[in-house]
Amino acid sequence: MITHIHHINFLVQNLENAVIQYQKLPGIGPFEFDQLEQRAVRTAKTRLGDAWLVLVQPLDKESIPARHMREHGEGFFLISLGTNNLENCLESVKKSKIGLIGSQRAGLDNWQVQDLDPKAFFSTQIQLTEDN
Amino acid sequence: MITHIHHINFLVQNLENAVIQYQKLPGIGPFEFDQLEQRAVRTAKTRLGDAWLVLVQPLDKESIPARHMREHGEGFFLISLGTNNLENCLESVKKSKIGLIGSQRAGLDNWQVQDLDPKAFFSTQIQLTEDN
Numbered sequence: 374m375i376t377h378i379h380h381i382n383f384l385v386q387n388l389e390n391a392v393i394q395y396q397k398l399p400g401i402g403p404f405e406f407d408q409l410e411q412r413a414v415r416t417a418k419t420r421l422g423d424a425w426l427v428l429v430q431p432l433d434k435e436s437i438p439a440r441h442m443r444e445h446g447e448g449f450f451l452i453s454l455g456t457n458n459l460e461n462c463l464e465s466v467k468k469s470k471i472g473l474i475g476s477q478r479a480g481l482d483n484w485q486v487q488d489l490d491p492k493a494f495f496s497t498q499i500q501l502t503e504d505n
Numbered sequence: 506m507i508t509h510i511h512h513i514n515f516l517v518q519n520l521e522n523a524v525i526q527y528q529k530l531p532g533i534g535p536f537e538f539d540q541l542e543q544r545a546v547r548t549a550k551t552r553l554g555d556a557w558l559v560l561v562q563p564l565d566k567e568s569i570p571a572r573h574m575r576e577h578g579e580g581f582f583l584i585s586l587g588t589n590n591l592e593n594c595l596e597s598v599k600k601s602k603i604g605l606i607g608s609q610r611a612g613l614d615n616w617q618v619q620d621l622d623p624k625a626f627f628s629t630q631i632q633l634t635e636d637n
Contacts, residue, residue: 374532377554378510381584385627394625397601398586399594400506422509422555422587448628449581452513454530455554462531469529493526495517496580 374462379455379484379502380418380425384442388430392417395428404428409481414438416481427481451488451498459485459503466501506594511587511616511634512550512557516574520562524549527560536560541613546570548613559613583620583630591617591635598633 385391388406396402404417413433418425429450431439441450456462463473472490480486484502491498517523520538528534536549545565550557561582563571573582588594595605604622612618616634623630 375530375553376532378513378556378558381510381513383627383629391627394627397598397603398507398631399597400508400588401586421507424510424554424556426510445577446628449584452581454533456532465531466529471529495515495523495526496578497515499530 374458375454375456375501377455378424379453379504380427381452382427382429382450384438384447384450385428385430386442386447388415388417388428391428391430395419395426401426407481411478412436412438418481451500453480453484453486453500453502455502455504457503459487459501462501463487506590507586507588507633509587510556511585511636512559513584514559514561514582516570516579516582517560517562518574518579520547520549520560523560523562527551527558533558539613543610544568544570550613583632585612585616585618585632585634587634587636589635591619591633594633595619 392404402419404419407416409416413436415430416427418427429438431442471493474488474490477485477487484504486500486502489499524536534551536551539548545568547562548559550559561570563574603625606620606622609617609619616636618632618634621631
């Protein structure tokens, strides 16, 4: 089952500027920089309670995150809900006729993730995750 | 300082339909329904790790949440970051020249909240909170 918010992604045009700005908030940071080639993004993440705050800068104009930013602007991209068993959760989701987008893939730090159909959640992109 | 994600708000047109849909996710729910008259919204919230997931249905077309939904559609509205001392955090934020939107107000359950200027965070509406 779902146990917590695993991470939340915000799209930004310039990762360095975004990190500087977020670190002005007391208690936010330091950020770890990374790159996720399968999604063509650079990322910077920091711990926030039991969640990660992840800033995402698209690198390739044709990637899914870049297309989302072109359509909706900078800001919220997706919320990833942490599960204690991704396979069991997905079985349950499929029984409820909630669609999946694509197939399971590796996220940052080899997090195993599966995107759900945002139409099922009133345009909110929800993803299920299990840490490996 | 900021310690965790206190709550995250998603705008929906129909609260009952949204709750039914979210509760299809294993581990999500039950939701508590409430109303916040100062913001002209109905809400349904559920615990998600150390955060609250809050679904928000605007009631008055001229309210701030309703205007946001008209402009951006359903979906992400704001992220509220929990602090252990809101006054101290706001002092620090002001020193960093980050603007505030409006003044401190009571949120759901008398949470004390202060909205920050979304322009400072690349269009993301961030709010600071302290539980009372």
